[in-house]
Structures are given as structure tokens and as C-alpha cells.
Amino acid sequence: MKKDVKEQLLTKKPIDLLFQLSVPAVIGMIVIGLYPLMDGIFAGNIIGQNAMTACGIAMPLTFFNSGVSTLLGVGSASVLSRAIGKGDQKTVDKIMGNLIFWVILFSAIITVGGILLAPHFLNMVGATGEIKAYGMRYLRVIFIGSIFVNFTQSANMVMRGEGLMKKAMMIMGLGALLNIILDPILMTIMGEYAIEGAAIATVTAQFVQAIVTLHYFLKKSKVVKIHKIESDTEIKKEMFGVGSSAMLMQLLFMIQQTMLYKMAFKYGGDSNGILMAASLRMYAFSFIPLWGMSQGLQPVVGTNFGAKKYDRVRQTMKVFSIGGLILAVMFWLPSLLLSSQVLSLFGVEANIIAQGVGNFRLFYSVFSLYGIMVMSITFFQSIGNGKKAGIIVMLRQLFLFVPAMIFLPMIFGINAVWFTQPLIDFIMIVVGILMMIGELNKMGREKAVN
Secondary structure, three states, X not given: OOHXXXXXXXXXXXXXXXXXXXXXXXXXXXHHHHHHXXXXXXXXXXXXXXXXXXXXXXXXXXXXHHHHHHHHHHHHHHHHHHHHHHOOHHHHHHHHHHHHHHHHHHHHHHHHHHHHHHHHHXXXXXXXXXXXXXXXXXXXXXXXXXXXHHXXXXXXXXXXXXXXXXXXXXXXHHHHHHHHHHHHHHHHHOHHHHHHHHHHHXXXXXXXXXXXXXXXXXXXXXXXXOOOOOOOHHHHHHHHHHHHHHHHHHHHHHHHHHHHHHHHHHHHHHHHHHHHHHHHHHHHHHHHXXXXXXXXXXXXXXXHHHOOOHHHHHHHHHHHHHHHHHHHHHHHHHHHHOHXXXXXXOOOOHHHHHXXXXXXXXXXXXXXXXXXXHHHHHHHHHOOOXXXXXXXXXXXXXXXXHHHHHHHHHHHOHHHHHHHHHHHHHHHHHHHHHHHHHHHHHHHHXXXXX
């Protein structure tokens, strides 16, 4: 990180840093979100709603890639920002070599395992017939691109940890634009192999992003460079310690969405499965900008925490939590007010929309509070406290959600499939806020003692 960028993180007003860092990060994450969103929209309108549903139910399995890239990216970015705050260039020089080593290892495992497990996963969620066939064909191509997406997304998070939000956004924007251009072209010209065309468009875009990102760290970056590619003991320990909670959240998203699909098919048949696929596509797209804002938060909190400027950490958390709330509302209101139009974008038939629009709105009922939840998780990751971030994630997506999703539909039927997630999320948002306030107050007491 250039000295002037570091100085800004340590001295500039938090509200100014929110706009400087989070606006490009939010735009960049919206761009990333266009991948699955546009795949779903084009598949639904060019091939049909069964193809859209297949792309949707295939997505949870790809969270293995998201989990790995988040583990390596969030963990490395946290190590980077704190090392910069301390002026530890020796650690900075080892970060990318360590990251690439683990990208190669994990990607090889995921590519082979994902292709082999695809049919078993689709059986598990209750997919049958044409929906299952489309899903298998889509996944087998998508997993070929594992190494490209894992390197690009994890290295992109390191760029953001360095404070280079605009450059990171431009690289992700290039891939998204290419994907949007290729999607309808390949789906149309490949005829009966249109579903493979959708996957090839995505993998091609990921490959281009990976090449551009690699070129940046080899030739352009003045601070964070690729040196020897090997696992570093100390960086690995910190990277896994901090990034594991972020990875866990991605993997638990997989469990969460798998259960939502399974219960939707089980209690509501194909019509609810189709509606769930469209709903989760829009839900994921709405959620991802919040992670963009959190990536603007991460270097500010990490650098100031490393420099022991705890008052600035507290001020920053207040500003970014309010910003997260406002950003969530910006996606929450249109989803409620234009629910039917949103669902129709994915090629969902009018009769299914008419029957399920109320459940879609119920599913979105507490989304306005998600920005605060994301900021609280990112706060703990940024200060190197992966344990507390992990507690929030585990409670939300495993210990509370899984048993609730199993038992509540037995009592309330298909309606419970749609209201269980917002109910659990509301509980965890309150818990996360209380934990964050407690940690911030603890910082204040430690400063007073020192």
C-alpha cells in the first residue's frame, strides 16, 4: 500500500472513507453478482424456466469455490492490512506466494470432487427429470474453471485489503461484461447445448479475469508482489484463523440453500422449487453489495486496529453500520414493491408468480437489517477475531437454521420454508449487534488502562 493510502486510512474521516472505499467495492460486488443473475435471466428466457431452476439449484455446490476464495482472500487481506498498519513489509512480501499455493491445491481438489459429486448433490436437493439433467451438464463445465475463479476472487480481496478498490472493481467489471456479452451469444448458437453455453461464458470470463489479475501482481503492483510460491507457516496460521469464519459462511450458505431447495420441492413441488430458484437468485444479488461495503470496511478497521487507534475503529463501525443499513434498504424496497416484475425477469410463469409472490415478500421481510449483520461479522474478521465471527455464522446458518428448517415445515407446511430464514436472521442480527458493541466497549476499556 502506498504511504499516502495508509495515511488516509489512519487519518481521514470514516464517512469519507466509506464513500472512497465502499462505493467502488459495492459496484465491484454488484458486478460479481451479475454472473449468476444474468445466467439465470438468460437461461430462463432463452431455454426455459427448468434451465433457470437448474442453474439455481447448481449454485450451492459452487459455494465450495466461493468458500475457498473467501477463506484465502479475507484471511490474506486481514493479514495484509494489519501488517501495513504495523509497517511489517516482510509479511507483506509473503502473502501472494502463500495465497497462490493454497489456490492451486484447493482448486484441484474441488474440480475433481465437484464433477464427481454433482449428480449426488442434485439428487439430495430433490431435482429430477429435465431440471436434474440440465444441472449436471451446467456443473461439469463450471467446475473446470475453479482455479480461475478462486485465484481471481481471493487476489481481488488482497487488492481491496491494499486499498485499491477501483482497480479491483475494474477487473471484476471486465469479467462481468464479458460474461453478459457471451451468455446470450453462446446459448443461442449452441442450440441443444445452450446450458453448456451459459457455463462456458462464465468460465471464459473467469479465465480472462485471472490473467489480468496475475499480470497486475507480476508486473504492476509496487507493494504486494508475487515472490516464492509456497505455504508460509505464520501467514497460513493467521489466514486460516481469520478466513475460516468467512469460508464457513459460504459453505453454510451451501447447506442453507440446499435445504431451502429440498424443502421447497418436498412440501411445494416443482412450482415452489422454481419460485425458490428465482427468489434465491435475486436474494443473492441483493446480498452481495453488502459484502462490497464490508470490503471497504475491512482495510479501515484492520489498519487502525493494527495501529491501535481504537477510537477510529469505533467511529468507523458506527458509520459503516449506518451505511450498511441504508444500502440494504435500497435493495429491500424494490424487491417488495416490484415482486411480480422481479420474478418474471427469470422466465417464471405467471401462474406460479401469482401463487408465490406473497412467500417471496415474506422471504425478504428482514433484509433491511442485513447490512448491520454483515458489518458485525466483517468487524471481527478485520481485528483478527475469527472465533467470534465464526460463532455468529455457525449459530445463524447451522445450529438454528438447520433444525428450524427440518421441524417447522412439519408443523406449518410450505409457509415455514419461506419464513424460517428471516426469523432466524432477525435473532442473529440482534446477537451480532450485542457482540460487536461488547467488543468495541472492551477496546475502549483497554485504551483507558493503557
